[in-house]
Amino acid sequence: MARSSRPLANRRVIAGYTQEGLAEALGVDRTTIGRWERGKQQPQPWQRPDLAHKLGITLEQLDGMLRPQSVGADVA
Numbered sequence: 001m002a003r004s005s006r007p008l009a010n011r012r013v014i015a016g017y018t019q020e021g022l023a024e025a026l027g028v029d030r031t032t033i034g035r036w037e038r039g040k041q042q043p044q045p046w047q048r049p050d051l052a053h054k055l056g057i058t059l060e061q062l063d064g065m066l067r068p069q070s071v072g073a074d075v076a
Contacts, residue, residue, distance in 0.1 A: 006037070007064075007065040008036060008037050008055075008062075008065045008066065009037040011055045011057060011065065012033070012037070012055065015054065015055045015056055017054070017055075019033040019034055019037075022054060025054050026047065026050060026051060026054065028047075036066075039068065042066055043066070048062055048063075
């Protein structure tokens with residue numbers, strides 16, 4: 001089953017980041033952000049606190065956004 005992390009992409013936009021801007025802020029490549037958002041890869045555990053901070057959310061909220069979801073599923 002394909003996975004998508006559209007909530008992560010939506011939160012990035014709400015936080016005012018482009019993929020490039022967030023990648024620069026986190027010290028990763030822009031393609032890494034894209035892989036996270038498409039559900040092809042997950043942020044490493046040591047990256048998650050900084051990612052959550054940059055997005056203005058808690059680690060628990062970030063974990064919820066990273067849970068596998070079916071592509072096309074309704075996301076609240």
